[in-house]
Amino acid sequence: MKIYNTMTRQKEEFVPLNPGKAGIYVCGPTVYDFIHIGNARPMIVFDTLRRYLEHKGYEVNFVTNFTDVDDKIINRSIKENVPASEISEKYIAECKKDMEALNVKPATVHPQATKEIPEMIDMVKTLIDNGHAYEKNGTVYFKVRSFDSYGKLSHKNIDDLESGHRAESHQLKVSGEDEKEDALDFVLWKPKKEGEPYWESPWGQGRPGWHLECSCMSKKYIGDTLDIHAGGEDLIFPHHENEIAQSEAASGKEFSRYWMHNAFLRINGDKMSKSLGNFFTVRDICEKYDPQIVRFFMLSAQYRTPLNFSKELIEDSAKGLERILNGAEKLSDIVGKDNKKAISEAEQSILDNEIPKFVSRFDEAMDDDLNTADAISVIFELVRFTNANTDENSSSDYAKKLYDILFELSDTVLGVHIERAEDEMASEDVARIEALIAERTAAKKEKNFARADEIRNQLLEEGIILEDTREGVKWKRA
Numbered sequence: 001m002k003i004y005n006t007m008t009r010q011k012e013e014f015v016p017l018n019p020g021k022a023g024i025y026v027c028g029p030t031v032y033d034f035i036h037i038g039n040a041r042p043m044i045v046f047d048t049l050r051r052y053l054e055h056k057g058y059e060v061n062f063v064t065n066f067t068d069v070d071d072k073i074i075n076r077s078i079k080e081n082v083p084a085s086e087i088s089e090k091y092i093a094e095c096k097k098d099m100e101a102l103n104v105k106p107a108t109v110h111p112q113a114t115k116e117i118p119e120m121i122d123m124v125k126t127l128i129d130n131g132h133a134y135e136k137n138g139t140v141y142f143k144v145r146s147f148d149s150y151g152k153l154s155h156k157n158i159d160d161l162e163s164g165h166r167a168e169s170h171q172l173k174v175s176g177e178d179e180k181e182d183a184l185d186f187v188l189w190k191p192k193k194e195g196e197p198y199w200e201s202p203w204g205q206g207r208p209g210w211h212l213e214c215s216c217m218s219k220k221y222i223g224d225t226l227d228i229h230a231g232g233e234d235l236i237f238p239h240h241e242n243e244i245a246q247s248e249a250a251s252g253k254e255f256s257r258y259w260m261h262n263a264f265l266r267i268n269g270d271k272m273s274k275s276l277g278n279f280f281t282v283r284d285i286c287e288k289y290d291p292q293i294v295r296f297f298m299l300s301a302q303y304r305t306p307l308n309f310s311k312e313l314i315e316d317s318a319k320g321l322e323r324i325l326n327g328a329e330k331l332s333d334i335v336g337k338d339n340k341k342a343i344s345e346a347e348q349s350i351l352d353n354e355i356p357k358f359v360s361r362f363d364e365a366m367d368d369d370l371n372t373a374d375a376i377s378v379i380f381e382l383v384r385f386t387n388a389n390t391d392e393n394s395s396s397d398y399a400k401k402l403y404d405i406l407f408e409l410s411d412t413v414l415g416v417h418i419e420r421a422e423d424e425m426a427s428e429d430v431a432r433i434e435a436l437i438a439e440r441t442a443a444k445k446e447k448n449f450a451r452a453d454e455i456r457n458q459l460l461e462e463g464i465i466l467e468d469t470r471e472g473v474k475w476k477r478a
Protein backbone atom coordinates (compact mmCIF):
# COMPACT_ATOMS: atom_id res chain seq x y z
CA MET A 1 0.00 0.00 0.00
CA LYS A 2 1.18 3.51 -0.78
CA ILE A 3 0.65 6.31 1.70
CA TYR A 4 1.22 10.02 1.12
CA ASN A 5 3.69 10.97 3.81
CA THR A 6 3.41 14.61 4.85
CA MET A 7 7.04 14.42 5.99
CA THR A 8 8.47 13.60 2.56
CA ARG A 9 5.58 15.06 0.55
CA GLN A 10 5.29 11.95 -1.56
CA LYS A 11 3.48 8.67 -1.77
CA GLU A 12 5.61 5.93 -0.25
CA GLU A 13 5.19 2.20 0.06
CA PHE A 14 3.96 1.39 3.58
CA VAL A 15 6.62 -0.66 5.36
CA PRO A 16 5.94 -1.00 9.08
CA LEU A 17 8.62 -1.30 11.72
CA ASN A 18 7.56 -4.86 12.53
CA PRO A 19 6.33 -6.95 9.60
CA GLY A 20 2.60 -7.69 9.76
CA LYS A 21 1.97 -5.16 12.51
CA ALA A 22 0.93 -1.53 12.39
CA GLY A 23 1.00 0.93 15.30
CA ILE A 24 -1.24 3.91 14.50
CA TYR A 25 -1.81 6.99 16.63
CA VAL A 26 -4.55 9.49 15.74
CA CYS A 27 -5.02 12.77 17.63
CA GLY A 28 -8.49 12.74 19.10
CA PRO A 29 -10.87 15.51 20.05
CA THR A 30 -10.77 17.95 22.92
CA VAL A 31 -13.83 16.99 24.91
CA TYR A 32 -15.72 20.12 25.95
CA ASP A 33 -18.79 19.75 23.72
CA PHE A 34 -20.42 17.40 21.23
CA ILE A 35 -18.12 16.64 18.31
CA HIS A 36 -18.93 18.31 15.01
CA ILE A 37 -18.97 16.54 11.67
CA GLY A 38 -15.55 18.03 10.81
CA ASN A 39 -14.11 16.09 13.76
CA ALA A 40 -15.81 13.00 12.38
CA ARG A 41 -13.74 13.14 9.19
CA PRO A 42 -10.43 11.97 10.72
CA MET A 43 -12.34 9.46 12.86
CA ILE A 44 -14.01 7.84 9.86
CA VAL A 45 -11.05 8.12 7.50
CA PHE A 46 -8.46 6.62 9.84
CA ASP A 47 -10.90 3.98 11.08
CA THR A 48 -11.17 2.98 7.41
CA LEU A 49 -7.37 2.89 7.15
CA ARG A 50 -7.30 0.58 10.15
CA ARG A 51 -10.03 -1.64 8.70
CA TYR A 52 -8.24 -1.84 5.36
CA LEU A 53 -4.94 -2.80 6.98
CA GLU A 54 -6.78 -5.44 9.00
CA HIS A 55 -8.40 -6.71 5.80
CA LYS A 56 -4.88 -7.06 4.37
CA GLY A 57 -3.92 -9.15 7.37
CA TYR A 58 -2.12 -6.62 9.56
CA GLU A 59 -2.45 -6.72 13.30
CA VAL A 60 -3.27 -3.10 14.07
CA ASN A 61 -2.66 -1.37 17.37
CA PHE A 62 -4.90 1.68 16.99
CA VAL A 63 -4.52 4.36 19.63
CA THR A 64 -6.52 7.58 19.74
CA ASN A 65 -6.69 9.93 22.69
CA PHE A 66 -9.17 12.23 24.33
CA THR A 67 -7.72 15.61 25.32
CA ASP A 68 -9.43 16.01 28.67
CA VAL A 69 -7.44 18.87 30.18
CA ASP A 70 -7.45 22.10 28.21
CA ASP A 71 -8.43 25.75 28.48
CA LYS A 72 -11.70 25.17 26.64
CA ILE A 73 -12.75 22.45 29.07
CA ILE A 74 -11.74 24.57 32.04
CA ASN A 75 -13.64 27.58 30.72
CA ARG A 76 -16.76 25.53 30.28
CA SER A 77 -16.42 24.04 33.76
CA ILE A 78 -16.13 27.53 35.25
CA LYS A 79 -19.15 28.69 33.27
CA GLU A 80 -21.24 25.73 34.40
CA ASN A 81 -19.74 25.69 37.88
CA VAL A 82 -18.87 21.97 37.79
CA PRO A 83 -15.51 20.18 37.97
CA ALA A 84 -13.62 20.00 34.67
CA SER A 85 -13.69 16.21 34.90
CA GLU A 86 -17.48 16.26 34.82
CA ILE A 87 -17.41 18.14 31.51
CA SER A 88 -14.78 15.90 29.94
CA GLU A 89 -16.30 12.61 31.12
CA LYS A 90 -19.70 13.66 29.82
CA TYR A 91 -18.39 14.53 26.36
CA ILE A 92 -16.16 11.47 26.16
CA ALA A 93 -19.28 9.36 26.69
CA GLU A 94 -21.19 11.40 24.07
CA CYS A 95 -18.31 11.17 21.62
CA LYS A 96 -18.20 7.40 22.01
CA LYS A 97 -21.92 7.24 21.22
CA ASP A 98 -21.35 9.25 18.04
CA MET A 99 -18.43 7.05 17.06
CA GLU A 100 -20.54 3.96 17.54
CA ALA A 101 -23.33 5.43 15.42
CA LEU A 102 -20.81 6.16 12.67
CA ASN A 103 -19.53 2.58 12.95
CA VAL A 104 -16.07 3.72 14.05
CA LYS A 105 -14.50 0.77 15.82
CA PRO A 106 -13.39 1.35 19.39
CA ALA A 107 -9.63 1.96 19.47
CA THR A 108 -7.32 -0.62 20.97
CA VAL A 109 -6.79 2.01 23.68
CA HIS A 110 -8.43 5.41 24.21
CA PRO A 111 -5.98 7.10 26.58
CA GLN A 112 -6.93 10.26 28.43
CA ALA A 113 -4.39 12.95 29.21
CA THR A 114 -5.40 13.28 32.86
CA LYS A 115 -4.70 9.60 33.46
CA GLU A 116 -1.16 9.69 32.10
CA ILE A 117 0.37 12.52 34.13
CA PRO A 118 3.29 10.49 35.66
CA GLU A 119 4.49 9.56 32.16
CA MET A 120 4.34 13.20 31.11
CA ILE A 121 6.33 14.31 34.14
CA ASP A 122 8.94 11.66 33.30
CA MET A 123 9.29 12.92 29.75
CA VAL A 124 9.69 16.51 30.93
CA LYS A 125 12.38 15.39 33.38
CA THR A 126 14.22 13.58 30.59
CA LEU A 127 14.08 16.67 28.39
CA ILE A 128 15.40 18.91 31.18
CA ASP A 129 18.17 16.42 31.96
CA ASN A 130 19.34 16.19 28.38
CA GLY A 131 19.32 19.93 27.82
CA HIS A 132 16.23 20.23 25.59
CA ALA A 133 14.04 21.94 28.20
CA TYR A 134 14.31 24.46 31.03
CA GLU A 135 12.16 25.71 33.86
CA LYS A 136 11.22 29.32 34.72
CA ASN A 137 8.99 29.98 37.73
CA GLY A 138 6.99 26.78 37.49
CA THR A 139 6.72 26.76 33.70
CA VAL A 140 8.81 24.31 31.72
CA TYR A 141 9.64 25.21 28.11
CA PHE A 142 10.99 23.14 25.26
CA LYS A 143 14.11 24.75 23.78
CA VAL A 144 13.22 24.67 20.10
CA ARG A 145 16.68 25.67 18.86
CA SER A 146 18.18 22.67 20.65
CA PHE A 147 16.38 20.40 18.22
CA ASP A 148 18.13 20.65 14.87
CA SER A 149 15.46 19.36 12.58
CA TYR A 150 12.63 21.50 13.98
CA GLY A 151 10.29 22.39 11.10
CA LYS A 152 10.91 19.22 9.07
CA LEU A 153 7.27 18.07 9.01
CA SER A 154 5.67 21.43 8.23
CA HIS A 155 8.58 22.38 5.97
CA LYS A 156 9.05 25.61 7.85
CA ASN A 157 12.31 27.40 8.27
CA ILE A 158 13.19 28.14 11.87
CA ASP A 159 14.44 31.68 11.13
CA ASP A 160 11.19 32.60 9.38
CA LEU A 161 9.32 31.32 12.40
CA GLU A 162 11.53 33.37 14.71
CA SER A 163 10.81 36.64 12.93
CA GLY A 164 7.08 35.82 12.91
CA HIS A 165 7.20 35.31 16.65
CA ARG A 166 9.15 38.47 17.41
CA ALA A 167 6.26 40.48 16.02
CA GLU A 168 4.05 38.76 18.60
CA SER A 169 6.08 39.69 21.68
CA HIS A 170 3.13 41.65 23.04
CA GLN A 171 1.01 38.49 22.91
CA LEU A 172 3.62 36.61 24.89
CA LYS A 173 3.19 39.06 27.74
CA VAL A 174 -0.57 38.63 27.59
CA SER A 175 -0.27 34.85 27.72
CA GLY A 176 2.18 34.97 30.63
CA GLU A 177 4.89 33.27 28.61
CA ASP A 178 7.26 36.23 28.42
CA GLU A 179 9.94 34.48 30.45
CA LYS A 180 10.86 32.25 27.55
CA GLU A 181 14.51 32.28 26.53
CA ASP A 182 13.39 32.30 22.93
CA ALA A 183 10.02 33.27 21.44
CA LEU A 184 9.98 29.94 19.55
CA ASP A 185 10.01 27.85 22.73
CA PHE A 186 6.79 26.14 23.70
CA VAL A 187 5.29 25.01 26.98
CA LEU A 188 5.70 21.47 28.34
CA TRP A 189 4.33 22.13 31.79
CA LYS A 190 2.43 25.14 33.08
CA PRO A 191 1.73 26.25 36.67
CA LYS A 192 -1.83 26.13 37.91
CA LYS A 193 -4.08 29.13 38.00
CA GLU A 194 -6.72 29.59 40.68
CA GLY A 195 -9.64 27.21 40.19
CA GLU A 196 -7.90 25.06 37.57
CA PRO A 197 -7.22 21.32 37.85
CA TYR A 198 -3.60 20.60 38.79
CA TRP A 199 -1.14 17.85 39.60
CA GLU A 200 1.98 17.80 41.79
CA SER A 201 5.25 17.92 39.89
CA PRO A 202 8.93 18.70 40.56
CA TRP A 203 8.14 22.21 39.23
CA GLY A 204 5.19 22.79 41.51
CA GLN A 205 1.46 22.27 41.04
CA GLY A 206 0.40 22.52 37.43
CA ARG A 207 -0.70 20.75 34.29
CA PRO A 208 0.86 19.45 31.08
CA GLY A 209 0.95 21.31 27.77
CA TRP A 210 -1.22 19.94 24.97
CA HIS A 211 1.56 18.67 22.68
CA LEU A 212 3.15 16.63 25.45
CA GLU A 213 0.20 14.33 25.97
CA CYS A 214 0.30 12.85 22.46
CA SER A 215 4.06 12.26 22.68
CA CYS A 216 3.65 10.39 25.98
CA MET A 217 0.51 8.43 25.21
CA SER A 218 1.75 7.24 21.82
CA LYS A 219 5.04 6.15 23.40
CA LYS A 220 3.30 4.32 26.22
CA TYR A 221 0.78 2.43 24.08
CA ILE A 222 2.76 1.93 20.87
CA GLY A 223 6.45 2.61 21.49
CA ASP A 224 9.14 5.15 20.64
CA THR A 225 8.51 4.76 16.92
CA LEU A 226 5.01 4.77 15.49
CA ASP A 227 4.22 3.39 12.08
CA ILE A 228 1.61 6.03 11.29
CA HIS A 229 0.73 9.24 13.06
CA ALA A 230 -2.45 10.88 11.77
CA GLY A 231 -4.81 13.77 12.32
CA GLY A 232 -6.37 16.75 10.58
CA GLU A 233 -4.13 19.01 8.50
CA ASP A 234 -4.47 21.87 11.00
CA LEU A 235 -2.38 19.79 13.40
CA ILE A 236 0.77 19.70 11.22
CA PHE A 237 1.98 22.92 12.78
CA PRO A 238 2.61 23.48 15.59
CA HIS A 239 1.09 20.38 17.23
CA HIS A 240 2.80 17.59 15.29
CA GLU A 241 6.00 19.54 14.80
CA ASN A 242 6.21 19.95 18.56
CA GLU A 243 5.37 16.32 19.21
CA ILE A 244 8.29 15.33 16.97
CA ALA A 245 10.65 17.68 18.78
CA GLN A 246 9.67 16.36 22.22
CA SER A 247 9.62 12.68 21.31
CA GLU A 248 12.77 12.58 19.24
CA ALA A 249 14.70 14.78 21.68
CA ALA A 250 13.66 12.40 24.49
CA SER A 251 14.20 9.05 22.75
CA GLY A 252 16.81 9.80 20.10
CA LYS A 253 14.72 7.71 17.70
CA GLU A 254 12.50 8.49 14.73
CA PHE A 255 9.05 9.35 16.13
CA SER A 256 6.81 8.24 13.26
CA ARG A 257 7.58 6.53 9.96
CA TYR A 258 4.54 7.99 8.15
CA TRP A 259 2.45 11.10 8.72
CA MET A 260 -1.07 11.25 7.33
CA HIS A 261 -3.26 14.36 7.41
CA ASN A 262 -6.85 14.70 6.28
CA ALA A 263 -8.05 17.83 4.53
CA PHE A 264 -10.83 19.80 6.14
CA LEU A 265 -14.52 19.35 5.84
CA ARG A 266 -15.84 22.65 4.57
CA ILE A 267 -19.23 24.21 4.60
CA ASN A 268 -20.32 26.42 1.72
CA GLY A 269 -16.66 26.67 0.84
CA ASP A 270 -15.54 27.84 4.32
CA LYS A 271 -13.64 25.83 6.89
CA MET A 272 -16.08 24.26 9.35
CA SER A 273 -15.06 25.14 12.88
CA LYS A 274 -16.44 25.92 16.29
CA SER A 275 -14.87 29.36 16.34
CA LEU A 276 -16.56 30.37 13.07
CA GLY A 277 -19.85 29.04 14.42
CA ASN A 278 -20.64 27.34 11.08
CA PHE A 279 -20.64 23.77 12.27
CA PHE A 280 -23.11 20.94 12.75
CA THR A 281 -22.70 18.38 15.45
CA VAL A 282 -22.68 14.72 14.50
CA ARG A 283 -25.68 14.37 16.79
CA ASP A 284 -27.70 16.99 14.83
CA ILE A 285 -26.87 15.52 11.46
CA CYS A 286 -27.58 11.97 12.55
CA GLU A 287 -31.07 13.03 13.58
CA LYS A 288 -31.76 14.01 9.99
CA TYR A 289 -29.79 11.35 8.16
CA ASP A 290 -28.92 7.76 8.88
CA PRO A 291 -25.34 7.83 10.29
CA GLN A 292 -24.42 5.31 7.60
CA ILE A 293 -25.15 7.98 5.01
CA VAL A 294 -22.86 10.37 6.87
CA ARG A 295 -20.09 7.77 6.88
CA PHE A 296 -20.64 7.00 3.20
CA PHE A 297 -20.58 10.72 2.38
CA MET A 298 -17.31 11.17 4.30
CA LEU A 299 -15.66 8.41 2.28
CA SER A 300 -16.98 9.74 -1.03
CA ALA A 301 -13.83 11.88 -1.34
CA GLN A 302 -10.20 10.82 -0.93
CA TYR A 303 -9.11 12.04 2.49
CA ARG A 304 -6.61 14.65 1.24
CA THR A 305 -9.27 16.37 -0.87
CA PRO A 306 -11.27 19.11 0.81
CA LEU A 307 -14.86 17.96 1.11
CA ASN A 308 -17.78 20.34 1.07
CA PHE A 309 -20.74 19.58 3.26
CA SER A 310 -24.09 20.49 1.78
CA LYS A 311 -27.61 19.14 1.82
CA GLU A 312 -27.36 18.33 -1.90
CA LEU A 313 -24.14 16.34 -1.52
CA ILE A 314 -25.34 14.38 1.45
CA GLU A 315 -28.57 13.61 -0.38
CA ASP A 316 -26.53 12.40 -3.36
CA SER A 317 -24.71 10.10 -0.95
CA ALA A 318 -28.03 8.85 0.37
CA LYS A 319 -29.10 7.96 -3.17
CA GLY A 320 -25.77 6.26 -3.89
CA LEU A 321 -25.97 4.21 -0.73
CA GLU A 322 -29.52 3.24 -1.62
CA ARG A 323 -28.23 1.65 -4.84
CA ILE A 324 -25.84 -0.50 -2.83
CA LEU A 325 -28.53 -1.44 -0.30
CA ASN A 326 -30.92 -2.41 -3.11
CA GLY A 327 -28.23 -4.54 -4.74
CA ALA A 328 -27.49 -6.25 -1.43
CA GLU A 329 -31.20 -6.78 -0.81
CA LYS A 330 -31.66 -8.45 -4.17
CA LEU A 331 -28.82 -10.85 -3.33
CA SER A 332 -30.07 -11.56 0.17
CA ASP A 333 -33.57 -12.30 -1.18
CA ILE A 334 -32.08 -15.00 -3.42
CA VAL A 335 -30.00 -16.30 -0.52
CA GLY A 336 -33.10 -16.30 1.67
CA LYS A 337 -34.95 -18.60 -0.75
CA ASP A 338 -32.34 -21.25 -0.04
CA ASN A 339 -33.21 -22.98 -3.32
CA LYS A 340 -30.59 -25.74 -2.90
CA LYS A 341 -29.56 -25.37 -6.53
CA ALA A 342 -25.99 -26.27 -7.35
CA ILE A 343 -23.84 -23.38 -8.53
CA SER A 344 -24.03 -23.52 -12.31
CA GLU A 345 -21.00 -23.53 -14.57
CA ALA A 346 -21.76 -20.01 -15.75
CA GLU A 347 -22.09 -18.80 -12.14
CA GLN A 348 -18.84 -20.49 -11.18
CA SER A 349 -17.12 -18.84 -14.08
CA ILE A 350 -18.31 -15.42 -12.90
CA LEU A 351 -17.08 -16.16 -9.38
CA ASP A 352 -13.70 -17.30 -10.66
CA ASN A 353 -13.10 -14.81 -13.44
CA GLU A 354 -15.18 -11.68 -13.03
CA ILE A 355 -15.56 -11.03 -9.32
CA PRO A 356 -11.84 -11.14 -8.48
CA LYS A 357 -11.33 -8.27 -10.94
CA PHE A 358 -13.63 -6.06 -8.87
CA VAL A 359 -11.87 -7.05 -5.68
CA SER A 360 -8.44 -6.30 -7.06
CA ARG A 361 -9.57 -2.95 -8.45
CA PHE A 362 -11.01 -2.09 -5.05
CA ASP A 363 -7.70 -3.00 -3.41
CA GLU A 364 -5.77 -1.00 -6.00
CA ALA A 365 -7.82 2.10 -5.17
CA MET A 366 -7.31 1.61 -1.45
CA ASP A 367 -3.61 0.87 -1.97
CA ASP A 368 -3.29 4.22 -3.67
CA ASP A 369 -3.22 6.35 -0.53
CA LEU A 370 -6.63 5.18 0.64
CA ASN A 371 -8.58 6.38 -2.36
CA THR A 372 -12.02 5.63 -0.98
CA ALA A 373 -13.68 7.67 -3.75
CA ASP A 374 -12.40 5.24 -6.38
CA ALA A 375 -13.05 2.26 -4.11
CA ILE A 376 -16.70 3.31 -3.86
CA SER A 377 -16.92 3.58 -7.65
CA VAL A 378 -15.75 -0.03 -7.86
CA ILE A 379 -18.46 -1.04 -5.40
CA PHE A 380 -21.06 0.70 -7.58
CA GLU A 381 -19.78 -1.24 -10.59
CA LEU A 382 -19.86 -4.47 -8.63
CA VAL A 383 -23.47 -3.81 -7.66
CA ARG A 384 -24.40 -3.03 -11.26
CA PHE A 385 -22.72 -6.28 -12.25
CA THR A 386 -24.45 -8.42 -9.62
CA ASN A 387 -27.81 -6.83 -10.52
CA ALA A 388 -27.26 -7.73 -14.15
CA ASN A 389 -26.00 -11.24 -13.41
CA THR A 390 -28.53 -12.54 -10.92
CA ASP A 391 -32.24 -13.28 -11.20
CA GLU A 392 -34.88 -15.58 -9.73
CA ASN A 393 -33.16 -18.57 -11.37
CA SER A 394 -29.77 -17.93 -9.73
CA SER A 395 -28.61 -20.42 -7.16
CA SER A 396 -28.74 -19.27 -3.55
CA ASP A 397 -25.17 -20.39 -2.98
CA TYR A 398 -23.93 -18.23 -5.83
CA ALA A 399 -25.88 -15.22 -4.52
CA LYS A 400 -24.41 -15.85 -1.07
CA LYS A 401 -20.87 -15.70 -2.45
CA LEU A 402 -21.62 -12.41 -4.20
CA TYR A 403 -23.25 -11.05 -1.05
CA ASP A 404 -20.21 -12.01 1.03
CA ILE A 405 -17.85 -10.15 -1.29
CA LEU A 406 -20.02 -7.04 -1.25
CA PHE A 407 -20.17 -7.34 2.53
CA GLU A 408 -16.38 -7.62 2.86
CA LEU A 409 -15.69 -4.54 0.74
CA SER A 410 -18.46 -2.26 1.92
CA ASP A 411 -19.33 -3.40 5.42
CA THR A 412 -16.03 -4.77 6.73
CA VAL A 413 -13.54 -2.46 5.02
CA LEU A 414 -15.40 0.81 4.46
CA GLY A 415 -17.55 0.28 7.55
CA VAL A 416 -20.68 1.05 5.52
CA HIS A 417 -23.44 -1.43 6.32
CA ILE A 418 -25.15 -3.06 3.36
CA GLU A 419 -28.28 -3.93 5.32
CA ARG A 420 -30.87 -1.26 6.00
CA ALA A 421 -30.91 0.29 9.44
CA GLU A 422 -34.50 -0.88 10.03
CA ASP A 423 -33.34 -4.46 9.80
CA GLU A 424 -30.69 -3.79 12.38
CA MET A 425 -33.27 -2.66 14.83
CA ALA A 426 -34.76 -6.13 14.65
CA SER A 427 -33.43 -8.13 17.58
CA GLU A 428 -33.48 -6.57 21.06
CA ASP A 429 -35.37 -3.39 20.30
CA VAL A 430 -38.17 -5.08 18.45
CA ALA A 431 -38.51 -7.66 21.22
CA ARG A 432 -38.72 -4.90 23.81
CA ILE A 433 -41.25 -2.88 21.81
CA GLU A 434 -43.38 -5.95 21.29
CA ALA A 435 -43.26 -6.86 24.96
CA LEU A 436 -44.50 -3.36 25.79
CA ILE A 437 -47.29 -3.67 23.23
CA ALA A 438 -48.33 -7.01 24.75
CA GLU A 439 -48.31 -5.42 28.19
CA ARG A 440 -50.46 -2.58 26.86
CA THR A 441 -52.97 -5.01 25.33
CA ALA A 442 -53.18 -6.86 28.64
CA ALA A 443 -53.61 -3.57 30.53
CA LYS A 444 -56.47 -2.58 28.22
CA LYS A 445 -58.16 -5.92 28.79
CA GLU A 446 -57.99 -5.28 32.52
CA LYS A 447 -59.37 -1.77 31.89
CA ASN A 448 -56.14 -0.27 33.21
CA PHE A 449 -56.26 2.53 30.65
CA ALA A 450 -53.81 4.69 32.55
CA ARG A 451 -51.06 2.10 32.11
CA ALA A 452 -52.06 1.51 28.49
CA ASP A 453 -51.75 5.22 27.73
CA GLU A 454 -48.48 5.43 29.61
CA ILE A 455 -47.01 2.72 27.38
CA ARG A 456 -48.32 4.38 24.23
CA ASN A 457 -46.75 7.68 25.29
CA GLN A 458 -43.47 6.09 26.28
CA LEU A 459 -43.19 4.48 22.84
CA LEU A 460 -44.22 7.70 21.15
CA GLU A 461 -41.36 9.46 22.91
CA GLU A 462 -39.03 6.89 21.39
CA GLY A 463 -40.51 7.64 17.97
CA ILE A 464 -42.73 4.56 17.78
CA ILE A 465 -46.32 5.05 16.67
CA LEU A 466 -48.99 2.47 17.58
CA GLU A 467 -52.04 1.79 15.47
CA ASP A 468 -54.94 -0.26 16.79
CA THR A 469 -56.28 -2.28 13.87
CA ARG A 470 -58.72 -5.14 13.54
CA GLU A 471 -55.77 -7.50 13.12
CA GLY A 472 -54.28 -6.25 16.36
CA VAL A 473 -51.78 -3.54 17.24
CA LYS A 474 -49.40 -2.43 14.50
CA TRP A 475 -46.40 -0.21 15.06
CA LYS A 476 -44.14 1.88 12.93
CA ARG A 477 -41.40 4.41 13.31
CA ALA A 478 -42.46 8.04 13.23
Ligand code: AMP
Nearest residue numbers: 028029030038039041231232264265272
Ligand atom coordinates in the same frame (compact mmCIF):
# COMPACT_ATOMS: atom_id res chain seq x y z
P1 AMP B 1 -9.94 19.24 17.93
O1 AMP B 1 -10.96 18.78 18.92
O2 AMP B 1 -10.19 20.63 17.42
O3 AMP B 1 -8.54 19.04 18.44
O4 AMP B 1 -10.09 18.32 16.64
C1 AMP B 1 -10.04 16.92 16.64
C2 AMP B 1 -9.67 16.42 15.28
O5 AMP B 1 -10.62 16.88 14.29
C3 AMP B 1 -8.31 16.90 14.77
O6 AMP B 1 -7.66 15.84 14.08
C4 AMP B 1 -8.67 18.02 13.82
O7 AMP B 1 -7.68 18.22 12.85
C5 AMP B 1 -9.93 17.50 13.20
N1 AMP B 1 -10.79 18.53 12.61
C6 AMP B 1 -11.31 19.63 13.23
N2 AMP B 1 -12.09 20.34 12.38
C7 AMP B 1 -12.10 19.65 11.20
C8 AMP B 1 -12.74 19.87 9.92
N3 AMP B 1 -13.56 20.90 9.69
N4 AMP B 1 -12.50 18.96 8.95
C9 AMP B 1 -11.70 17.90 9.15
N5 AMP B 1 -11.07 17.65 10.31
C10 AMP B 1 -11.26 18.51 11.34
Ligand code: ZN
Nearest residue numbers: 027028214239
Ligand atom coordinates in the same frame (compact mmCIF):
# COMPACT_ATOMS: atom_id res chain seq x y z
ZN1 ZN C 1 -1.94 15.06 19.14
